[in-house]
Amino acid sequence: MAPRASTRAATPRRVRLLIATRKGLWTLTGDASRRSWKLSPPSFLGHIVHHAVLDPRDGKTLLAAARTGHLGPTVFRSQDGGRTWKEALRPPAFEPDSGRVVDHAFWLTPGHASQPGVWYAGTSPQGLFRSPDGGATWEGVAGFNAHPNRKAWCGGDQDGTPDGPKMHSVIVDPRDPSHMYIAMSGGGVFESLDAGGDWKPLNQGVAATFLPMPDPEYGHDPHCMRLSSNPDRLYQQNHCGIYRLDRPATRWQRIGDNMPKSVGDIGLPMVAHPHDPETAWVFPMDGTDVWPRVSPGGKPAAYRTRDGGRTWKRQADGMPKAQAWWTVKRQAMTVDGFTTAGVYFGTTSGEVWGSRDEGRSWRRLAEHLPEIYAVEAA
Amino acid sequence: MQVFRVAIPSQLRSYTGGAARVDITVASRAPRLSDVFAGLESAYPGIRFRMIDEAGRVRPHIQVFVGMKVERDPGAPLRPGDEIMIVGALSGG
Numbered sequence: 001m002a003p004r005a006s007t008r009a010a011t012p013r014r015v016r017l018l019i020a021t022r023k024g025l026w027t028l029t030g031d032a033s034r035r036s037w038k039l040s041p042p043s044f045l046g047h048i049v050h051h052a053v054l055d056p057r058d059g060k061t062l063l064a065a066a067r068t069g070h071l072g073p074t075v076f077r078s079q080d081g082g083r084t085w086k087e088a089l090r091p092p093a094f095e096p097d098s099g100r101v102v103d104h105a106f107w108l109t110p111g112h113a114s115q116p117g118v119w120y121a122g123t124s125p126q127g128l129f130r131s132p133d134g135g136a137t138w139e140g141v142a143g144f145n146a147h148p149n150r151k152a153w154c155g156g157d158q159d160g161t162p163d164g165p166k167m168h169s170v171i172v173d174p175r176d177p178s179h180m181y182i183a184m185s186g187g188g189v190f191e192s193l194d195a196g197g198d199w200k201p202l203n204q205g206v207a208a209t210f211l212p213m214p215d216p217e218y219g220h221d222p223h224c225m226r227l228s229s230n231p232d233r234l235y236q237q238n239h240c241g242i243y244r245l246d247r248p249a250t251r252w253q254r255i256g257d258n259m260p261k262s263v264g265d266i267g268l269p270m271v272a273h274p275h276d277p278e279t280a281w282v283f284p285m286d287g288t289d290v291w292p293r294v295s296p297g298g299k300p301a302a303y304r305t306r307d308g309g310r311t312w313k314r315q316a317d318g319m320p321k322a323q324a325w326w327t328v329k330r331q332a333m334t335v336d337g338f339t340t341a342g343v344y345f346g347t348t349s350g351e352v353w354g355s356r357d358e359g360r361s362w363r364r365l366a367e368h369l370p371e372i373y374a375v376e377a378a
Numbered sequence: 379m380q381v382f383r384v385a386i387p388s389q390l391r392s393y394t395g396g397a398a399r400v401d402i403t404v405a406s407r408a409p410r411l412s413d414v415f416a417g418l419e420s421a422y423p424g425i426r427f428r429m430i431d432e433a434g435r436v437r438p439h440i441q442v443f444v445g446m447k448v449e450r451d452p453g454a455p456l457r458p459g460d461e462i463m464i465v466g467a468l469s470g471g
Contacts, residue, residue, distance in 0.1 A: 070466035
C-alpha cells in the first residue's frame with residue numbers, strides 16, 4: 001500500500017531537547033537556526049530519569065519518569081515548561097494483590113489530541129498505566145495488566161532485558177484514541193482497538209532467533225517502534241532486524257536486509273521523519289557474537305532511508321571516523337518538527353549529537369553528561 | 379496515642395521540608411511499624427511509596443531500624459519510646 005502524504009505541522013520556532021540521564025535531567029535549547037545551543041543546569045540531580053516528554057497538546061506540560069538508587073519509582077510533572085515540578089500524587093503501581101512491583105516507569109506517551117490530560121506510561125516489569133489528569137494520578141490498564149494471556153506473552157518479570165523487561169513505544173493512533181500499539185522487550189508488538197481493553201499480538205514476519213519456534217506469534221524483542229507521519233505506517237528496530245509495517249497488513253517486512261552487510265541491521269533506536277513517511281533513521285550497533293552493542297568497528301554512523309527502507313545511506317559527516325565505541329539507547333534518538341528535520345541522539349558516554357540537515361552533517365551539541373537514557377525534542 | 383521519633387535520610391528530606399527527624403503520632407493501642415509509615419504518608423504525602431512498594435515490602439535499598447535492630451516487616455510491633463531510623467542503603471555509583 002502506498003503511503004499517503006501527511007499534513008505538515010507549523011515549523012517550530014526553536015527546539016528544546018529533554019535529555020534524561022542516569023543522574024538527572026538536562027535541557028538543551030537551540031535557537032531558530034539550530035546552530036546555537038545552551039545547556040541548562042540539571043533537574044533532579046542524582047535521580048535516574050528514564051524518560052522526559054513534552055505534551056504537544058498544550059506545549060507546556062512536561063512529565064519525567066524517575067527513581068533513585070534507593071527510592072521507588074515516581075513521575076514528576078511540570079505545567080510551566082520545567083520551571084517548577086510536582087510529584088504524582090499516585091505514581092504508576094500494580095494492584096497490591098497482584099504480587100507485582102513497578103521497578104520504574106520507562107516510557108511516557110501523551111494521549112490523543114481529543115483527550116487532553118490523558119497520558120500513558122509503560123513500565124518495567126512490563127505494565128501499562130493511564131493517567132486521566134496530566135500525570136497526577138495513574139491507574140493500571142487492566143485490559144493489559146490483568147489480561148489472562150499476559151504472562152504467556154511476556155514471560156516472568158525477570159525475563160528479558162538485563163535491567164528488566166520494558167514496555168515501550170506506547171503509540172496512540174492520531175485518528176482514533178481507541179487504536180493503540182505497545183511494544184515490549186519481552187513479548188513483542190501488540191495492538192488494541194478498544195483503548196486498551198483487549199490486545200492482540202502483531203508480530204508476523206518478525207524474526208526471533210532466540211526462540212525455538214520458526215514463526216512465533218509473540219515473545220519477540222522489539223527495541224523501538226515508531227509511527228510515521230502516515231499513521232498506517234510503522235517502523236521497528238528489533239533485536240532481530242529493522243522492519244516496516246503498512247496497515248492494514250499484519251506482516252512486517254524486514255527492510256534491514258537492505259542495509260550494508262558489513263554493518264547489519266541491529267541497533268536500539270529508530271526515528272521517523274516528522275513529515276515524510278518514507279524517511280527514517282536508525283543507529284546501527286554491533287550485534288555479533290557476544291552482542292557488543294557499540295558502533296560497528298568503532299565507526300559511528302546513522303543510516304537514513306528515504307524510500308521506506310528499500311535503500312539506506314550512511315550519514316557520519318562530522319562524527320569521529322574511528323575509535324568511537326558509542327552506544328545509543330532505544331529512547332535516545334529523536335527528531336524535531338522542522339520541515340528540514342533535525343535529528344538528535346545521545347550516547348551512553350554522555351554526548352549529545354545533532355544534525356540540522358536531516359543527517360547530512362553532524363555536530364556535537366553537549367558532552368560530559370552522565371549516561372544518556374533518552375533524548376526527546378520538545 | 380503514642381509519638382515515635384523517626385530519623386529521615388537525606389534521600390527523603392525533600393518530603394519533610396528538610397527535617398532530619400520528625401515525630402509521628404500513632405493512635406493505635408498496639409502500634410506497628412506500618413502505623414508509622416501511614417503517619418509519615420499522612421504528614422508528607424508521597425513519601426511512603428518511595429520506601430515501601432505496592433506489595434507492602436520495604437524497598438531493597440531502604441533499611442529500617444527500630445532501636446538498634448534491623449526491621450523490614452511493616453507489621454512489626456512497636457514499644458513506647460522506640461526510635462525509628464530510615465536509611466538509604468546503597469553503595470556504588
